[in-house]
Amino acid sequence: MIKQQQIVIIIISMTIFLSCGSHKPQFEGVPFEKHETLDNTGFTQQRLDSLTNYLKNNLETTGMVILKDGKILYEYGDINEVGYIASCRKSVLSMLYGKYVENGVINLNQKIGEIGIDEDKGLLEIEKTATINNIITSRSGVFYEPANGGYDENNILERGSVKPGSYFVYNNWDFNVAGAILEMKSGKTVYQEIEEQLAIPLGFQDWNIKNQKEKYNKSKSRYPAHHMYLSTRDMAKIGQLMLNKGEWNGKQIISKNWIDKITTTVTPTEIVNKRYGLNESSPFQFSYGYMWWLADNFKQHPDFEGAYTAHGWGGQFITVIPKLKIVVTHKYKVPTLVNWGLKPGGVSNDAFWQLLYVFVTTNNN
Template sequence: MATENATTCAHQKTKMMEYKNMVKRGLALCGLLSLLSCGGHKPQFVGKPLLKHDSVQQTGYDTTKLSALSQFIKDSSRTTGMVVLYDGKVLFEYGDVSQVSYLASCRKSILSMLYGKHITNGTIDLNETIGNLGIEEDDGLLPIEKQATVDHIITARSGVFHLPANGGYDTRNVKTRGSVKPGSYFLYNNWDFNVGGAILEQYTGQSVYKELQEQLAIPLGFEDWNLKNQKKKWNKRKSRYAAYHIYVSPRDLAKMGQLMLNKGKWNDEQLIPKSWVDQSTSMVTPVDTVNARNGWTHNDMPQLSYGYMWWLLESFKDNADYEGAFSATGWGGQFLTVIPKRKLVIAHMTKMDKLSLWGFHYKGVSDLTYWKIVDRLMQSQTTK
């Protein structure tokens, strides 16, 4: 009888644990659905459409190959919107380019853009320590962690191995807190990036989203922007600093890429200092370190280094035309790639609302698939 009661009790505990896990999964799904459901508000203002090439043939691209590219995207990916600009005008479009969606980690590269003018005019001091700025956590930051500078924060080299408010960071290479000197160790940790957003807000006195609107959305003539679509993700049990998630459309994302290709200039106005465009897209963390952190080899493609919240293409299929190229990359298929030698900007997105209820795994577009798309695009140009 005692054995029977013990078995029943154990069975009840197992059922209760299963129920609790089911509730947790349900709450997590609701939270994720809430996070990904932003983007429903209509455009806040009338923007300015991108110009289109009158003739694709005159650009040196093969229309047959571009058609084949569209078919490849349809057959091989879950791309929902893609815009390619060549020499400042639309060369190629796929899907709904006006659909507003979650940018994932591409937000970090946009934050880098927003830092530019404030660094140049002296509002932001890259050498200031986070300790002096009052950056702190409820469980406390160590004295050595408080020595990290703003520069270390926005190059992912702070040495602060604190949990961020959101996931999607490199958990494999986290070290013991206080074990490294700030600036000496690269770790793709969302704590750094979230604090980077908080630092911008502290220095400027307004939100990341207001900065984005004033610095980029209005002067670039975004067509699908609305401040109400923007939403931070908080988890104060983990960290005081929220993730500043950004929601834009492919065609508005493409405009930001064109601004970077233009070295920060738009319609004769220098929106981002050229010096910052050059500095932010210059290597800080080399390929070998990036490969080591990710378990990649020199046979993997492309070979990437890291700058100020931009991924830099050091080599790709031994094609010299990729020299100087850089990219923003986000979970599930969000990309913004600039290839200066080809005068190309590629904005690629997937609508982040298609979830598999069994395991909650989103089937977006992998990095490998995206770079196959880019490679086919490059091969579509027959004359330069």
């Protein structure tokens, strides 16, 4: 996972406003049930109160929801506030692909050059041989600067120097093109797909498509960033759908096979470590799948085996812990950019993971 200082450099280079107009929800939505008692949850009120005190005194968390067995165990802050979810958008985008891969509209082995993906300044012939699968696993080998921040210069190589599929680097060009491909193949916008595949069937409470907006910079790239703005409690529904293997109220919204595929390692932990200066002694380590980060070493604690997360700059998380049937969503309200730089603030990766580790593993007895 990208180190905090690298992300800060990336984000400071962004020339967008992260605030979004607040439009009222389009529909009422369906709230989660809440645990009426902590009996049989494995948690105590003292433990939840300790979490609240820690958040208030130590972190800049603006919203947090913890689901246990599909019901709200804990909530903190303004969980209905709609805000920027940063790179969590990529994990959401990966979910939207499933429908079209399985019905044959999207062929993951198709080359991007065959479907007209190009740039005004031109892509190299070898770059055009990258497949859609390479794009959505961030292994395209296309080292092209994206329209928005997220250009990992430390690990970008000379263009044309690697075969597509052979080299992992976290570059927003791939993710932005992934959004463009979905729109091209589906005939709908990314935001229409979110509404139809997720917001309506899951009963989002704070969704309004007017809150969503793309970031263009055509002087850099043809392909915009499809930024997403969601509330903490609607993010929790996405996490619960993932935990449910795509099932919601008895209906298969996204196929189990696709959920399994996107949460399976493509880029192993040692490569992720190599890219971002980590080593095997780091307490929290992740491999990378189809735009989801997959827990590999979480202080060697067995409860985190099979856990995975969407992660966005500043403290945006959708984290799923299947062994415990827990979903955690976390938000930090990203301030408006000032002079193309960010005000200080946010919740770091390490701070979030350490908080989660202590909360989940603390003995109640």
